[in-house]
Every structure is written in C-alpha cells, then in structure tokens.
Amino acid sequence: MTDTVPETKRQPVEDWATDFDHTHPDYAANAPEIWDDLRERCPVAHTERFGGAWLPTKAADVRAIAEDTDRFSSRGIIINDFRPELDIAPRGYAPPITSDPPFHQEARRLLLPPFSPKKIAEWEPMARACCQELLDEVEAELTAGGDVVDAATAYAQDIPVRVIAAMLGLPAEDGDKFRMFIHRILETPGQHEDIDPGETLVAYLSEKIRERRETGADGDDLISYLLTVEDPDGNHLSDEHVFGTIALLLIAGIDTTWSAIGASLWHLAQHPEDRRRWVEDPDVRLFAIEEFLRFYAPVTMARLAAEDTEVGGCPVKKEDWLLLSFPSYNRDPEAFEQADEFVIDRARNRHSAFGLGIHRCLGSNLARLELTVAIEEWMERFPDFELADPGTVRWSTGQVRGPRCLPVRVLGQEVSA
Amino acid sequence: MKIIYDRDACQGHNRCYQLAPELFDVDEEGYAVLLVTGEVPAELEEKAKLCADNCPEFAIEVEG
Ligand code: HEM
Ligand code: SF4
Numbered sequence: 001m002t003d004t005v006p007e008t009k010r011q012p013v014e015d016w017a018t019d020f021d022h023t024h025p026d027y028a029a030n031a032p033e034i035w036d037d038l039r040e041r042c043p044v045a046h047t048e049r050f051g052g053a054w055l056p057t058k059a060a061d062v063r064a065i066a067e068d069t070d071r072f073s074s075r076g077i078i079i080n081d082f083r084p085e086l087d088i089a090p091r092g093y094a095p096p097i098t099s100d101p102p103f104h105q106e107a108r109r110l111l112l113p114p115f116s117p118k119k120i121a122e123w124e125p126m127a128r129a130c131c132q133e134l135l136d137e138v139e140a141e142l143t144a145g146g147d148v149v150d151a152a153t154a155y156a157q158d159i160p161v162r163v164i165a166a167m168l169g170l171p172a173e174d175g176d177k178f179r180m181f182i183h184r185i186l187e188t189p190g191q192h193e194d195i196d197p198g199e200t201l202v203a204y205l206s207e208k209i210r211e212r213r214e215t216g217a218d219g220d221d222l223i224s225y226l227l228t229v230e231d232p233d234g235n236h237l238s239d240e241h242v243f244g245t246i247a248l249l250l251i252a253g254i255d256t257t258w259s260a261i262g263a264s265l266w267h268l269a270q271h272p273e274d275r276r277r278w279v280e281d282p283d284v285r286l287f288a289i290e291e292f293l294r295f296y297a298p299v300t301m302a303r304l305a306a307e308d309t310e311v312g313g314c315p316v317k318k319e320d321w322l323l324l325s326f327p328s329y330n331r332d333p334e335a336f337e338q339a340d341e342f343v344i345d346r347a348r349n350r351h352s353a354f355g356l357g358i359h360r361c362l363g364s365n366l367a368r369l370e371l372t373v374a375i376e377e378w379m380e381r382f383p384d385f386e387l388a389d390p391g392t393v394r395w396s397t398g399q400v401r402g403p404r405c406l407p408v409r410v411l412g413q414e415v416s417a
Numbered sequence: 418m419k420i421i422y423d424r425d426a427c428q429g430h431n432r433c434y435q436l437a438p439e440l441f442d443v444d445e446e447g448y449a450v451l452l453v454t455g456e457v458p459a460e461l462e463e464k465a466k467l468c469a470d471n472c473p474e475f476a477i478e479v480e481g
Contacts, residue, residue, distance in 0.1 A: 109446065112429070112445075112446040112447055113445050113446060115447065116429075116443060116444075116445055116446060116447035117431050117434060117435075117443050117447055118443065118445075286435065286436070290432075290471075347467060347470070348470040348471065349470075349471055350470065350471055350472065350473050350475075351473065352473055354430060354473075356428075356473060356474065357428065357474075358428065360428040360429060360430055360473075360474075364430065364431065365431055365447065368431075
C-alpha cells in the first residue's frame, strides 16, 4: 500500500517478530503484509511493549485462544500499558465483552433478543433512509463544486452512529462526541494525559442514565430496556453493569462498522470489475459482503493469560497480553483457498470477522445489515468511482482497522442541479 | 443427504439462515433451528453444503 503514514509518538519498530506495535502507524498502513510475513517466519510474534504481549497470526492458534476461556481471560480486551484490576473479574468494565464464564452467559443472554436477526431486520428502513440522506448531502456537495468526496467522513462514519443512537435513545447530534470518545479508547489507548474529566464517556453516559432514571425509563430504547430488565432471580442490573453495557454498545458498533464500510468502498474504488459484478449480479452481493468482512476484517480483540501457558509453542506468562487477530486468521492459507485474493463470489467462507466462540459479535446482524445497505445505496447512487489520490488515504491504528480518510472521485456523473 | 446440526457449538453467527432459510430458521436469541431433520430435498443439497462450509463454528455437517 502506498498510503500516507502520519507522525507518531510511538518508537519505530525494528522487527515485527520481536517488537511489534499495533498502535504504530506503520502497522495501520501495512498490517496484511506484516501478518503474512510473520505467519511464514514467526507465527507467534512477541513484544515487550505494553508490559509484554503476543500476536499469534495462524488461524489454528487464534481459534484455540478464542475457544479457551479458562486459560485466556477477557478481563482485558484492549491492549494498554496497564492491566485492568484483578478484582473487576468476572464481570469486567463492559459486560459481556469483558466478562468471563459463568457471568458472561447471563450478561449476554439479556442482550440477544434485541440483536437477533429478525429484530434487527426491523431497522432496515431506518438504516436505508439514513444512507440516502447522507448521499443526498454528498451529491449536493458535489454539485456545489468538485468531484471528490471523503467517503470515510462524509458517508461511512455517520451510518452506525445514527442507527445505534436511535436504538439506545440518544441524540444523533452527539455523534461527534461518540467518535471522540471512541478514538481515544480504541485507536490511541493510553496516549491521552490531559483530558477534561467533564468531557469523557463516563461523564456523558452517567448524565444520560441519570436523566433517563428521572424521566422514567419507559421508552422502547435499549437504555430503558437495560434499566428495567430483570435477571432470572428478579433483580435489576447494577448501575455499573448498565453503564458498562451501554458504553460497550456505543463503542463496539461505531468504529467497527465504519471501518468495514470504508474498507469495502476503498476496495471497490480500485476494482472496476468488482463494481461491475456488484451492479450486474444482485445474487453475488450476499457473498461479496462476507468477502469484504473476511478480507478487510476490522476487529482484533485481546485476552489476558490467566496462567502460565503456551501458544503455538511459545511460552506465555500469566498476565501477558495476547492479540486475537481475527483479520490475520482470515488471511491464513491453511484456512482459506487463495487466502490473499479477494474473490467476490467466494462460496466457502468460514471467516471469523465477528469473532469465534462465546463472545461472537452480539451486533453482527446489525453490522451486516448496515454494511449491506451502505454499499447497496452507495453503488446505486455512484456506481463508478476511484481513489482521488491513494497517497491521502489514512488507516486507523490500534485494534480496529479501517480507512479514516478516504477521498474518492466520483466518475461519469452528469452533475445535475 | 442429512444435516447434522450441533446446537452446543452454534454461536448464532446466522450464516446458515442467511444462506438457506429453507433449511434453517433462527430462534428469538438468534441461534439456528434446523428445519429439515430428515432427508434433504435434492434441490436443496447444494445449499446444505454451503451452510456447512460457511459456519464459523463448524456446527453444521452434511452426511451422505
Ligand atoms: C463490522 C462491524 C463489526 C465487527 C467486525 C465486530 C467484531 C466483533 C468481534 C470480533 C467481537 C468479539 C470480541 C471478542 O472475542 O472478545 C465482537 C463482540 C461484540 N460486538 Fe461487535 N463488531 C462489529 C459491529 C458491532 C455492532 C454494530 C455492535 C452493536 C451495537 C457490536 C457489539 C458487540 C458486542 C456487544 C460484543 C461483545 C459480545 C460478547 O462478549 O458476548 N459489534 N464484535
Ligand atoms: S452458521 Fe453456524 S454458528 Fe451460525 S447460526 Fe448457523 S449453525 Fe449457528
């Protein structure tokens, strides 16, 4: 890739096998090449950064870690210089993603019905209208002058924000705030010392939850649901639980889906044959969406080793971090035929973009809906487009990977007023 | 051909229901429900194989 690499405070990486740093801009720009190289010469990479972390790149190792919740705890899922306190287990800061069994199961079960395929399908008209509205704005901008638009910021980033805000019952205008919180937490963890305590996710959500308690939690939104839902013993959820889950739903669904939409548009911008196939063959779309998710899987999770153990023959110490690279899994030639090629009609695609095992992405049905609708609507409006300047595309750092700046030139549009 | 579905392995990825709603439904928590427990009709055999080949959790197998 020839994309730009911005300035960073991170130390340069000499060797990715012994000193990797997924928060370095070089990783953001070249991650697939780095995984391929590591898989061949050192499939479980290590770093002393973050107090010691491992990066397994083979599908078999990633699956083994995801399935073994005894040896690998979800108490920490975003690698940081600090480890979350031991006494927050088994619930963790943001249940269910930071929870281990058996607590995990209950925390997750109460969220499954609103995120089930049939319930999520009800959000399709809203998601579609949101995409169309954003495209109207993009079109107006193009009409006003020029043929270039930043597909990441003018389109992709707003779709998941508007949908999850509606589901939670929060104002869509707060979207910029949500993205600022998320950028700090996911893309540049531990790199902020000077934050105004009034301008944090904690302050924002605590206020919203307090408001909701005062006005009565009787809406059909998810915040009201969490404030009123009862566990099997008839108890309400603790305040920490409600707060953690709302924070999770807000954080987990935005950067991730934005990244998936952006990366898919980045691909289409460079592949006229895939654009043509998408337009001419509606049956291929179901497969194309899964191939976007495989090839550009945006999410890497982490675990903390619960005991001294080994992964792929490497000695892992208790409390070491492990990156769970679902994106690297998806490019392992031992798990996929032609793993390094984007095959738009790939029929056998057992990808792990939404994780594996008990933490399977709770929002996967929503994410898939948003991604499908976003690409359908974009392609309906702008079937032909290209990268305006590959040198200006910028990918996010950290555990969620997608284009954050994606200027594309819309082609062959008779711009009409 | 028969489909063998392992409910304990299923994590609700929903790939099967998407690919073949004729063969799989989903319950209200999003887990798969096998609709065809006997012989798979010949015209659905390809779809049954597709479900088996795409389930991330190896929860679906076809036999015969
Ligand atoms: C393309 C977009 C998305 C991708 C690639 C993605 C990926 C993932 C992955 C890989 C996990 C597994 C975490 C682990 O094993 O520790 C996960 C968990 C989760 N995701 Fe997503 N996600 C996406 C969108 C969403 C959306 C839209 C929501 C909902 C608003 C969401 C909510 C969650 C939640 C709540 C969990 C935790 C589930 C649990 O621990 O039981 N995600 N996601
Ligand atoms: S694809 Fe597999 S994991 Fe997903 S719902 Fe079907 S059987 Fe379950």
